[in-house]
Amino acid sequence: MESRGRVAEGWVGSLVCGKRERVCRNRAGELVSKLLHLHFKDDKTKVSGDALQLTAELLKIFVVAAIRSVRQAQAEDLAQVDVEQLEKVLPQLLLDF
């Protein structure tokens, strides 16, 4: 439980606050590294430090794009953003990536 919080915090720290990014850079890589290694087919596959940082950036853009496009999809003055909005924008989002 605790370690998960720390690792996630690291990624959040790097993404949410530009200043903390420099300090949390190592921890930011942890979650992304684990996520990537989970799906590698070959045990020998490694990721360079720079590539890890860049992948973290790419993932951040992905999430922010999803969040923003859901927001934009709100035609009416809804107080809540629902799954319907996400379903509308998902195809385009995935195509871009």
Added chain:
Amino acid sequence: MMEEEKGAEEQQRFSYQQRLKAAVHYTVGHLCEEVASDKEMQFSKQTIAAISEVTFQQCENFARDLEMFARHAKRSTINTEDVKLLARRSNSLLKYITEKNEDIAKFNLERKAKKKKKLEDENKNSVEPAEAGVVESEN
């Protein structure tokens, strides 16, 4: 016996995967909060869960592609060129990622230079007294 071991291994992998998913969910939730507080709007729990599920899925695609790109280039270490290939579908995305890559490289270079300088300074300080001794004896 073998069956049991295999079952236990699968269980372990599954619960590890769940922990990672939870970490992603936590992070996505934070980002949603940030955006929501800006615009006085809330994201439903289902939406946050859906976004983090999609993100987790996308990680799998990224990982598989990256591994293949590196392998295609006959490497076992994924580098930034492989990551840039991931961003090829949208011009603005590719441009942004290329710029980010240059920022990261520059920052890391500066950090290395600082570390190197710090090490050099530390060495100088420890060597000085000895040098003084040498100069004296030469005279």
